[in-house]
Amino acid sequence: MTLKDTFDKLDAGRYINTRELIMGGIPYNARDIILKAPLLAGLNVYLVGDTGEGKTELANDLIGYFGDNSCYMMGRPDFEPSELLKQVNLGKLKDVKTDKELVELTDNVNKMMYYSDELNRAPPIVQNYFFDFMDGKLVHNGKIFQLGKNGYTVGYASGNLGNGEYVGVSNSDRALLDRMHMIIKLDYPDYCTTELDDLRIFSGKKNPRASMPENKDISDSILAMHNEFGKRNVSMILPLLGVYLTKGLDYVENVEKHSKRALGSRWAETEGIRTDTDENKIHPLSKRAVFGGMVLAYSLETIAKERGQNPRIVDLFLDSLRLTVPFSGVLSPTYVDMAHNGDAYSAFDSLLGPDSQNRAEIINKVDVLEEALLLAEAGKKDDALLQDIASQEGKWMPVRNAISTYADMQAENPTEKGKQIQEFIAEAHKSKK
């Protein structure tokens, strides 16, 4: 079965949302972003927003796609962790005596998709269990057990507004949020259903309750699709931008140590921090957030290429960060509240969106980064290129250092590709003479 066949199957379902989003210069619909891309790459998704935005319909679609390979959990105030363990039969773990029993237990933790509905209604301790599931692991009796089938798990969670507070937007632990690769506010105008969708939804059903799943189990196709995705070659430019986002954004100009991380949680209010740039507005991203954005970009690129479209990968990556960063705790809450009336997406747009200074700076550097990177692959450095990347201490110096160190490393242990680059350059010089 081809990737396209599986994508077509994932188009079938109860959840309706044809909202179009431009990412990397090409249009995607909400289903591409919320369903196909995360399933392709195995990215966890946290859906937040008001009731009635189709989260339960989406859950039912997912359960339908995964059939017996799914595990559905409902967050409730009286939820007991033991109940969660029972669902994957972990109660048996301590009694395992034989290989056969171990296999049986392993079968029980071999679910591919974990869906936690109304996560915010579960007590914090239970939420921690859920987040471990999202990490594809389970800690029991001091041992870590990998979940999933052939290394594949994907986690979805949803949270309704309920009592006015929900985890993931207003008051949650940053480490927990970080495990959710994507956090999407489904009631936000950019992501909610269109008016036509609403018309179709309202005219198509007479029962106000969410429909039960009825899709065919296509978990094997999803697994095959994921394995195929893993074989694809990826560009090195995104990891390099990852260095900028994790190390470069850490830089502060006028404060000792020049590091936001060194300043701790009050970095944004520290004396001497610049207020006329992004210094007091965005914390460096976590590696997990960058990784989430990269993988989402690669999966959206795969979806586009299956349609014969070719998105701009750097823009696609930066656009993908809009789905991983705004609620991951890196934006200064003061900035979000004071300058953007609490709208985290708007704050993100002004810092990393298409019209932002950061975006312009990054796009301006792409050519030299690509060139310096290929030279580094061949163990070579061009001082002029390195100078163009960063001529002084600042946000781009970690990127320059990364390329420089990589070049040194490659010079000592040349790769086949590095040799081919050297040959290409030598040939070009020869033909010029």
Added chain:
Amino acid sequence: MTSELSPDDKRILERYLSRKSAPVQAAPKVDPVIAQNVSAFSIEDIIKNGNTFYDSKIPVALKQALDHATVGGIVVNMPELIAAKVKAAKTHDFWKNWYSVHTEENIGLDKKGRFYDKDKPVLVIVNGGGILTPDRIDKAYTDKDGMIDGSAKYVGKEFDNILDGKLPDNTSIQIYRFDEIKKGIKSLPHKFGVVMPYVMAQGTSSGYHQKAGFINNPLVIARAGGIENLEKYYDLAKSKKGNLGNYHPFNGRDASVPSGRLLFFYGSYNGLDGNLNLDIIGRFVGVAPEAQRKKK
């Protein structure tokens, strides 16, 4: 990572090689006629014989200073005043007053790509007199739409000419790229220009800086005409908390409409300022040709 060169890899390498083999973009050749006012004045001349010209209108103060300097003298520019302050005693007026300097900052597009990429915005700092003569400033005040964002709005080829090193009086000056200035130019004349990518100037902080942030700041280096005096100046001028200012108006300012204004220099730790509008008061230092004769 793939072990074969992809079409994208080849495209990137070809782009790199083509850029490397392209002739180096040298600064535009200037006419052999070097502008008058080439500095034959030492910093001591400025400290000892500089006269102050103040008026509530900057073009009037500038005209008075130029009239005093006549053809053989100078109106002190930013690099010269920094150098003078470094040498002058802390009791000197230079450390007590603010001054406007004969240094202008112009922004616009480098349409021919003379220094950097074609059609990209650049900042051109001109020392010793460029587009903004007293008459031209007056014209900006009186013309309809003569000002933009507190700067003189340039028309016709004014900005293009300055990128070519051509002054309104048909003399020429040398325009240096920022990287040349940063490396250091021996014996800079009184009149010269510095060009840098506008995005580089925009990327610098407008406000107070600690030592490293100040002496490594590209805009400070360009304004000072190099790094030579920066560390000493910082050490002398900084506040008790180690702050020294460098201000600019470039954040969010569109350079596609060319414009320019003059720089100011504070006696205190407020430092260098390009954030003041052109329709403001002025205080210049003029040095007459007699200063040299006195020395002889």
